[in-house]
Amino acid sequence: MRIGELSRRSGVPIPTIKFYMREGLVSQGERTGPNQAQYDEDHLRRIKLVRALVEAGGLSIAAAREVLVLMDSQVTDLGVLGKAQYALTPRKEEPAEPDEAGRWAAGRVEELIDGRGWAVKPTNPARRTLADALAALHRLGQEDFAPILREYAEVAERLAAVEVEAILRRPDPAAMAEAVVVWTAVGDTVLGSLRRLAQEAESARRLGPAEG
Amino acid sequence: MRIGELSRRSGVPIPTIKFYMREGLVSQGERTGPNQAQYDEDHLRRIKLVRALVEAGGLSIAAAREVLVLMDSQVTDLGVLGKAQYALTPRKEEPAEPDEAGRWAAGRVEELIDGRGWAVKPTNPARRTLADALAALHRLGQEDFAPILREYAEVAERLAAVEVEAILRRPDPAAMAEAVVVWTAVGDTVLGSLRRLAQEAESARRLGPAEG
Structure with missing residues (x-):
C-alpha cells in the first residue's frame, strides 16, 4: 500500500509516520519510484504498536526505540x-x-x-x-x-x-x-x-x- | 535559611531550585542583600512537593504548575x-x-x-x-x-x-x-x-x- 493508505488505516498522520521512520521506530518502505514507496501489513502493525506505546502509553521516542530494538532482536x-x-x-x-x-x-x-x-x-x-x-x-x-x-x-x-x-x-x-x-x-x-x-x-x- | 540549607534539606540542587523559582513553581525568598535571600519552612515544604510531583510522579513542569496554582488558589x-x-x-x-x-x-x-x-x-x-x-x-x-x-x-x-x-x-x-x-x-x-x-x-x- 502507499503511505496515504498506511496513514488512513493506522490513524497516524503522514508527517508523524515519516517522523517515526526517521527516528528508526518503523522501517522504510520499498522504493518504487523517486517519490514513492510501498508498505505492507507489517508496517501497518508496527505503526499501530508505536502509536500505542507513544500515545496511549506515554513513552518517550527514546524509550519506545529501546523497547522495539529488544523486540526485534531476540523474540x-x-x-x-x-x-x-x-x-x-x-x-x-x-x-x-x-x-x-x-x-x-x-x-x-x-x-x-x-x-x-x-x-x-x-x-x-x-x-x-x-x-x-x-x-x-x-x-x-x-x-x-x-x-x-x-x-x-x-x-x-x-x-x-x-x-x-x-x-x-x-x-x-x-x-x-x-x-x-x-x-x-x-x-x-x-x-x-x-x-x-x-x-x-x-x-x-x-x-x-x-x-x- | 539560606539557599544552601534549602538545597541540603530538600536534596534538590541549587540550580534546580532556581529553575523552579523562575518557572513559578516556588516563590522567591525574601531579599536580604544584593545576592542573598532568606527562605522559610514553607519554601522547604514546597520544594519537596515539587520534587515529588516532577521526579517521583513524572509530571511535566507545566502540569506541576497547573496543579500547584489550583492548590494555592482555593484550598x-x-x-x-x-x-x-x-x-x-x-x-x-x-x-x-x-x-x-x-x-x-x-x-x-x-x-x-x-x-x-x-x-x-x-x-x-x-x-x-x-x-x-x-x-x-x-x-x-x-x-x-x-x-x-x-x-x-x-x-x-x-x-x-x-x-x-x-x-x-x-x-x-x-x-x-x-x-x-x-x-x-x-x-x-x-x-x-x-x-x-x-x-x-x-x-x-x-x-x-x-x-x-
Whole structure:
C-alpha cells in the first residue's frame, strides 16, 4: 500500500509516520519510484504498536526505540519478556549519596519484596523507581501511606497472576513479547485512569457529587 | 535559611531550585542583600512537593504548575480535590473524527462506568484517557484484555475506597488537597512499580527464574 493508505488505516498522520521512520521506530518502505514507496501489513502493525506505546502509553521516542530494538532482536527467547519489561520502567541514576529518606525507602522496598516472598532480581529497575516514590512520600510526611502501600502490593500480585496467565496463553514468544510491551505501557494508563474514575465515584458516594 | 540549607534539606540542587523559582513553581525568598535571600519552612515544604510531583510522579513542569496554582488558589473548598485530580490526568485533544476503534472504546468506557454504578462527571478527563488506551489495544487485536480490564476496575474500586478514606481523615482542606495531589501523581508510580515487581515474581513462579 502507499503511505496515504498506511496513514488512513493506522490513524497516524503522514508527517508523524515519516517522523517515526526517521527516528528508526518503523522501517522504510520499498522504493518504487523517486517519490514513492510501498508498505505492507507489517508496517501497518508496527505503526499501530508505536502509536500505542507513544500515545496511549506515554513513552518517550527514546524509550519506545529501546523497547522495539529488544523486540526485534531476540523474540525467540522468553528472556526477552523480562528485558522488555525492564526497558519499560522509568529509571534514574543513583544519587551520589542517598539521604535519610532514600535509605529508609530502600529498606521498605526490600522488606516488602521479602515479606511477600517475591523472587525479584536485584537488577529490576522497578525497585529503584518504587524506592524513589516512597522516599518522596516520606519527605512530605505522608506516613499514612503505609497501609495503602500494603493494599497496592496485594492488588499488584492479584493483577500479575491474571496478566502473566494471559501472556503465557499467546502462541509464540513474538506474540508474548508484543503483549508484554503493550500491556505494560498501556496498562499503566488504563489502571491510572480507572483509579481516577473510581476515586471520583467514591468521593461522590461519601460526600455527595462535587459542584462545578 | 539560606539557599544552601534549602538545597541540603530538600536534596534538590541549587540550580534546580532556581529553575523552579523562575518557572513559578516556588516563590522567591525574601531579599536580604544584593545576592542573598532568606527562605522559610514553607519554601522547604514546597520544594519537596515539587520534587515529588516532577521526579517521583513524572509530571511535566507545566502540569506541576497547573496543579500547584489550583492548590494555592482555593484550598478552603473541597471542590478543589476534584479539580486537582483532573489536572493530574494526562489529556489529549479530541480527534476531528474518531475511527472505529475510538468509537468502540468510548462505548466500552460508558458501559464500564454504568456497569459499576460509578457516579462520574462527563467532564472527567480520565474517561478520554481510558478510551484512548482501550482503542490502542483494540487496534492491535489485544482482545483478551477484556477480562483483565474487569480485574483492573475491581481493583481500582477497592483502592479508591482506602485512598478516599485516608484523604478524608486529613485535618483540613489544604492537607487533603496536598494528599490528593501527592498520592495521585506518586501513586501511579508506586502502583506501576509494584505491578512490574509482582509480574517478575509471578513469571519466576510459573517459568522458573529468567536468565541474565
